[in-house]
Amino acid sequence: MANETIIEKFSESKEFLSPIQYNLLKTLDLVGPSTRRDLVKQLHTPRTTIYDNLVKLQKRKLIEKFTRTDGNRGRPLVFWALKTKNS
Numbered sequence: 001m002a003n004e005t006i007i008e009k010f011s012e013s014k015e016f017l018s019p020i021q022y023n024l025l026k027t028l029d030l031v032g033p034s035t036r037r038d039l040v041k042q043l044h045t046p047r048t049t050i051y052d053n054l055v056k057l058q059k060r061k062l063i064e065k066f067t068r069t070d071g072n073r074g075r076p077l078v079f080w081a082l083k084t085k086n087s
Contacts, residue, residue, distance in 0.1 A: 020045060020053050025082065028063060033081035054080055 017025070020043070027042055028034060036054065040047045057063045064083045067076040 018053065020049060021057055024050070024053055024057060025062065028080065028082050033066075033079040035077055035079055039080070 023043055024039065027039060031038070031042070034042075036047060036050055039045075039050050039054075043050065054063065054065075058065060058080075062083055063080055065078060065080055067078050069076040
């Protein structure tokens with residue numbers, strides 16, 4: 001996959017990724033953009049732990065957050081995805 005180099009770079013380098021951060025990156029690479037709810041279900045991890053680590057990865061510019069509305073009323077869905085080389 002195109003984003004596999006991002007994951008390999010951090011797994012082979014001296015920069016530290018926690019196991020949950022590594023799992024988040026792998027899941028986003030395999031599944032694609034996902035909501036926090038989807039990530040909680042797939043990784044069987046508490047939602048606050050998922051969110052805290054998503055924010056840490058976002059600060060390191062490895063992932064990005066975007067919203068999408070489904071045309072209904074209410075809050076838009078928030079998706080997380082691996083950062084592309086173009087972004």
